[in-house]
Amino acid sequence: MSTIPANESTIEWKNWNAEIPATLMFVVQDGKILLIEKLTGIGQGKINGPGGKIDPGENALQAIVRECQEELHITPHSPVKMGELHFAMSDIPDIHCHVFMSNTFDGEPTSTREANPLWTALDAIPYDKMWEDDRHWLPQMLDGQLFNGRFEFDGEKVVWMEVCFGDSAKALWIENA
Ligand SMILES: Nc1[nH]c(=O)nc2c1ncn2[C@H]1C[C@H](O)[C@@H](COP(=O)(O)OP(=O)(O)OP(=O)(O)O)O1
Numbered sequence: 001m002s003t004i005p006a007n008e009s010t011i012e013w014k015n016w017n018a019e020i021p022a023t024l025m026f027v028v029q030d031g032k033i034l035l036i037e038k039l040t041g042i043g044q045g046k047i048n049g050p051g052g053k054i055d056p057g058e059n060a061l062q063a064i065v066r067e068c069q070e071e072l073h074i075t076p077h078s079p080v081k082m083g084e085l086h087f088a089m090s091d092i093p094d095i096h097c098h099v100f101m102s103n104t105f106d107g108e109p110t111s112t113r114e115a116n117p118l119w120t121a122l123d124a125i126p127y128d129k130m131w132e133d134d135r136h137w138l139p140q141m142l143d144g145q146l147f148n149g150r151f152e153f154d155g156e157k158v159v160w161m162e163v164c165f166g167d168s169a170k171a172l173w174i175e176n177a
Contacts, residue, residue, distance in 0.1 A: 009152050009160040011088045018086065018096035023064040024051035025100045027076055028142065031122055036071060036115035042092065047129040050115060051097070060098035060175065072117050073110040076102035083137060083147035084173045090154050096174065099141065132158045140165050148172040 026049045027034040036050050050071045054063040061079060068074050079100035087095040109117035120126070122142060127135040133151045136158075141147055148169040152160040164172060 007160070009088075009150070009162075011150075011152050011160075013086070013150060016086065016088065016094070019093035020095045021054040021060070021063075022052060022095050022097040023054060023060050023067060023100065024049045024085075024097055025064050025068055025076055025079065025102065026138075026141070027074075027102050027105055028122070029103055032119045033122055033125065033142070034072075034074075034109060035118045035120050035125070037118055038115055040114050042095070043131060046131060047118065047126050048131065048134075049099075054098075061100075064098070064100050068105070069107075071112055071115040072107075073112065074105045074107040076100070077104040077106070078102060082141045082145075083149065083169065084175075085133065085137070086148075086150040087133070088150075088152045098175070099137075099147075101141070132156065133161065136161060136163050146170045 035047050038044055038046050038048050041052065050068050051064060052067040054060055064079055065075060068076050079102045081098060082101050083099040085097040085099060089095065111117065133149065137147045137149050145165040146169050147163060147165050149163040150161065151158050
């Protein structure tokens with residue numbers, strides 16, 4: 001488990017509930033990861049995986065497939081859930097995010113109103129252009145580790161975090177999609 005800083009979080013995590021359920025997808029193929037330049041919504045201008053909010057009536061798996069279709073015109077095959085992320089935000093509603101991986105997909109990654117596709121070498125992931133939390137779980141996820149992360153933000157800055165990996169992380173998931 002990794003934590004920063006040593007002080008306590010101001011969030012009462014036991015009673016914490018996010019307003020926004022969301023998803024992320026990382027397609028990895030031939031030593032490359034399919035990232036996006038996000039053109040709309042939360043994190044506009046950042047590099048991230050495709051994803052977005054879960055619509056009412058959807059589960060996380062249905063939502064991530066729909067978001068990949070909408071944002072990049074691809075349909076990932078057999079997404080595998082790798083982690084959950086809990087973001088306590090200071091200036092936007094809190095987010096609970098399900099993170100998936102896939103190795104194959106149908107379609108050709110295509111620019112849309114929402115995203116530009118960016119195939120990126122696995123050793124050149126641009127963490128400086130991504131959300132600050134990503135560097136604390138994405139490398140481990142790419143090594144095949146399950147994870148559960150809690151992050152407290154002040155604006156776009158992480159002020160507290162706790163990230164667990166492996167089977168103990170999965171035990172902390174709110175939902176097993
Ligand atoms: N700290 C963070 N780190 C991260 O890696 N991804 C984050 C993040 N905070 C939010 N996200 C991602 C998760 C999810 O893919 C996306 C949710 O916001 P969006 O505004 O993109 O949702 P939608 O694409 O559904 O947008 P709308 O259609 O405009 O509602 O932002």
